[in-house]
Amino acid sequence: MRKKQGKNLKIIVSEGVGFCSGVKRAIKIALAAAGRSSSGVYSLGPLIHNPQVVERLREVGITPLDRFGKGGGEIVVRSHGASPAVLKRAGDKGYKIIDATCPFVRKAQRNAQRLHRRGYRVVIVGEKTHPEVKGIRSHVGNKAVVVESADQVKHLKFGLKVGIIAQTTIPGDMFAGVVGEISKRAREVLVFNTICSETARRQERASVLAGRVDVLLVVGGRNSANTSRLKSLCRSICPKTYHVETSDEMEGRWFGKGSTVGVVAGASTPKWLVENIVDTLKEF
Ligand code: SF4
Incomplete structure (x- = not known):
């Protein structure tokens, strides 16, 4: 005291x-999987970005995994999602994937793919090193450009068609600033505001x-x-x-x-x- x-x-x-709905959902999925398994389950990296909760989850059989071992087992993909390449590697190593990607993140991944297929240069507004952004980028073969501010856009060259999406957790004004700057530089701009409500x-x-x-x-x-x-x-x-x-x-x-x-x-x-x-x- x-x-x-x-x-x-x-x-x-x-x-x-x-917790937001995406984190609640991921924890529920992981707890259910751990409850079904006699040996516990893994999460692909810490299930959420909170050390105190990750420690509690470890105690009930949910262990974060940084690299794939030989043993296989069940592995939960956290709410940030994961790249197709990582999922394939997990499958090749004998892990069974349990997907807890947040539906908002899934939507951003799909929108990025749609833009890419339609010939737009994909721009993701967000943090380059964040697992969610890396995951979204990998869904378009790592061909998307990631920008963190409107200022960064000033140094980039764009083609005619630019498609813009947001990391789900960025502030709205940061997204609006980048969209405004790109709109001055590209002929055709298609925007999916994928910031989570x-x-x-x-x-x-x-x-x-x-x-x-x-x-x-x-x-x-x-x-x-x-x-x-x-x-x-x-x-x-x-x-x-x-x-x-x-x-x-x-x-x-x-x-x-x-x-x-x-x-x-x-x-x-x-x-x-x-x-x-x-x-x-x-x-x-
Ligand atoms: S996108 Fe929104 S709901 Fe989903 S995990 Fe992130 S903050 Fe939570």
Whole structure:
């Protein structure tokens, strides 16, 4: 128990915290598979970008796998999806694939393929190194260009036809900026806005809350791209925004007496971690 500091904080938790539907679905699929198997199952990389949850899943027989061994077994494809080449390699090594790709990500993969087949130069707006983006790109034979900002577009040459899609968790204004810039440079532009509606709502609620509070806490894995984006978005509105994974990372000096503290969380952050944060805030 922390020594009470008498800060009397006013705590506001954003509506809709907890796993998004894609993460809930992936966990449900993996738990069902682990329950059926006597030896447990693997996930293709950490099932979600939250170390605390991945540890709990490991305890119930869901083990993240970085490389394929010789033993085979069942392997769950996480909500980010995977490339056809990786899936083939898993199959060749004797693994049975259980696909938990989020339907929003699947839609982005299909739209990229449709654009590619119709002769458009595919542009993915998102993070080059993110597994979801790598997966989408691989669905068009790694021929898509990935851009992270409208500025990057200024240095690129495009053909006549450009097809644009979004990583599912990027901010809407980042996507709009790139679309606007490409529209100045290509003759024909076809846009699929594949930003997931849940992410858009989460970002919207977080920015409204950031405007109402003295301090904002963004709860989630440091390896979670959507949590890091929430942090940047909120910090641009509320300079006293802090990213925490667990409640023991919070410091009393962040909060003034009687401060209003907002709490938001990434799509891969479970409700129980947010509840821990709130309980600890009440102790300050
Ligand atoms: S954030 Fe959206 S796209 Fe990503 S897993 Fe969740 S529901 Fe699916």
